[in-house]
Amino acid sequence: MNTGIFQTSIGNDLAIAADWLRQSELVAIPTETVYGLAGNALKEESVLKIFLAKDRPRFNPLILHVPDIDAVKKYVLGISPVMELLMNTFSPGPITFLLDKNPDLVSDVVTAGSSKVAVRIPAHPVTQALLKQLDFPLVAPSANRFGYVSPVTAAHVYEGLQGRIPYILDGGTCTVGVESTIVDEEDGQLIIRRTGKVSMEDIAKATGILPALKTHAEDHPVAPGMLKTHYATHTPLYLGNATDTSALAAGKKVIIMGWGSKESIAASYHFQGTTILLQVVSLSNDCRIDEVASKLFASMRNADNLGAEAILVEPFPNEGIGQAINDRLQRASVLH
Structure with a gap:
């Protein structure tokens, strides 16, 4: 990828961010967890640009970001009662749900070939406002070069992606500071695929079910953040x-x-x-x-x-x- 294709700018103009996204370009967006690198989830051209901008391996799936539960239901085949309970309890917020995807709308490029899609409803008011201006969902992994420490300010994003994306939507410093919890369900058992702000104890208290912890996968992760080596500084x-x-x-x-x-x-x-x-x-x-x-x-x-x-x-x-x-x-x- 030509890493100098854009004169990257930082601002807080939702209209500019939305316009770039409608053109299938990428925009860094603030969430309560970390900054995400967002693209139109329904355009494979846009999704592929995310992998290129981050130098991210294609086998690592992405997270769909939507404004509300009604939007979640559009892109999945169904939500079990326990997952809907968790969604109503903790969303909008720092939790992501692995659900059976609607294959007519969600591409295999987004899910790395998996039949499930990771979906979350971010709580950050700036990104909530942006999502409500768009008629498509966003995919948004962390807005950094693959494997490096995730960004929690617009300046962090600029350090890693300057020239690779046109716009960074500045929403201040992220308040949570680590990526969202990812929760899955198999045969009635809740499974945490990535730990985050919403803890095992929180989930058990809300549902009466103690989730299993399965957070590692190397070759074919079913959710983001499962690789053994990740979030690494250049200094050992x-x-x-x-x-x-x-x-x-x-x-x-x-x-x-x-x-x-x-x-x-x-x-x-x-x-x-x-x-x-x-x-x-x-x-x-x-x-x-x-x-x-x-x-x-x-x-x-x-x-x-x-x-x-x-x-x-x-x-x-x-x-x-x-x-x-x-x-x-x-x-x-x-x-x-």
């Missing part, structure tokens, strides 16, 4: 116990990330004399896990620009959105 990131990663980073220039005071984060690590500690990053001074999620990707991107040779981070409590945070860090980590 080590996720693990502070003692172990301190040893692995011996002699390197390092950045450490965690929560709480910077002093308490640093106290967990014990470096050899030749190791240079460039910076300590607290994702939440008062240990609020939602704040960690909202700052995670931006902090990872910032750490990439500081000349470090390693980024070290310990896992967070593995419950609620902490499960999603650990998932993203594990996929970014060089330690698998």
